[in-house]
Amino acid sequence: MPAMLTAHGIRLEFAPASGAVDEFRFWGSAWRGAMGHALKRHACLFDPRHSRCERCVLSDGCAYARLFPESTQPRARHGRVAPFTMFAEWTGGGMRVEVVLFGDAAAHWKGVAAKSLVDAGRRGVGGVRFAHLRTELLAPEREAPAGRWRVRMRSPLRCKANGRLVGPSEITPQVWFGALVRRVLALGEACGALPAARRLVDGARMPGWSGASWRWKELERYSRRQKAPMRIGGLLGAFEVEADERLARLLAFGRWTHAGKLASMGLGRYEWEIEDQGGRA
Incomplete structure (x- = not known):
């Protein structure tokens, strides 16, 4: 039976236990890194401080190696895609972290991912220790009605066209859709x-949009590998589009996959609503 592009999500909420929270920080990178370290501690049969995943004979069945594929092929990490997205934000009174895992295998590891996030929060993320409050399951939408959609980026879209980062003056409906x-x-x-993903995108077309407005938002994260801060900015904005059934289905599911680069640490997240129908996600 062909594999399905299934999606399984969790949302965790935390309260700061110690340390000062920077409300304007980009938290996705810090939580992704902390989850990875915690997951390796839980999953690895060997000393995770010294083990080399690319040499491990058990990596094919390892949750850490599956969710962080750059660990098994570090030299090819730019071509490896983590089968999840993450979105972390400070809500004003607490921290909310959402993780959506994709694929049949990843579906079995949402509990492991949740446990790793709780452990990461307790140990400290970005200099702050977090107490876990609650966890709930998410049910990503796969269907949505056709109509006039308004799409708004919740986190910057980082993408390239012709080998260059796309800025506010270069973004077009085709570039965003691509x-x-x-x-x-x-x-x-x-x-x-891949066949299931192709069925999802086949036949979907992006017409021209209206009411589009874009600006560049610079973000920064610290790279342990490079031992230096890195800029990872992208585009924030919104637009309206007339979506038929195929495009609506793709846009609804795309909210969870995110768009563009660095999606597994939270970039490319968007929300949508449909005029005159009250639907919103």
Whole structure:
């Protein structure tokens, strides 16, 4: 039976236990890194401080190696796609972290991911220790009605066209749509569900948009590998589009896959609503 591009999500809420929270910080990178370290501690049979995943005979069945594929092929990490997205934000009174895992195999590890996030929060993320409050399951939408959609980026979209980062003056409906399609297809390939991903994007077309407004938002994260801060900015903005059934289906699911680059640490997240129908996600 062909593999399906299934999605399984969790949302965790935390309260700061110690340390000062920077409300304007980009938290996605810090939580992704902390989850990875915690997951390796839980999953690795050997000393995770010294083990080399690319040499491990058990990596094929390891949750850490599956969710962080750059660990098994570090030299090819730029071509490897993590089968999940993450979105972390400070809500004003607490920290909310959402993780959506894709593929049949990843579905079995949402509990492991949740446990790793709780452990990461307790040990400290970004200099702050967090107490876990609650966890709930998410049910990503796969269907949505056709109509006039308004799409708004919740986190910066980082994508390239002709080998260059796209700025506010270069973004077009085709560039935005291409970033979403490439992301969905890359996830499908990473999960062994490329035919299912192709069925999702086949027939979907992005017409011209209206009311589009874009600006550049610079973000920064610290790279342990490079031992230096790195800029990872992208585009924030919104637009309206007339979506038929095929495009609506892709846009609804794309909210969870994100669009563009660095989606597994939270970039490319968007929300949508449909005029005159009250639907919103």
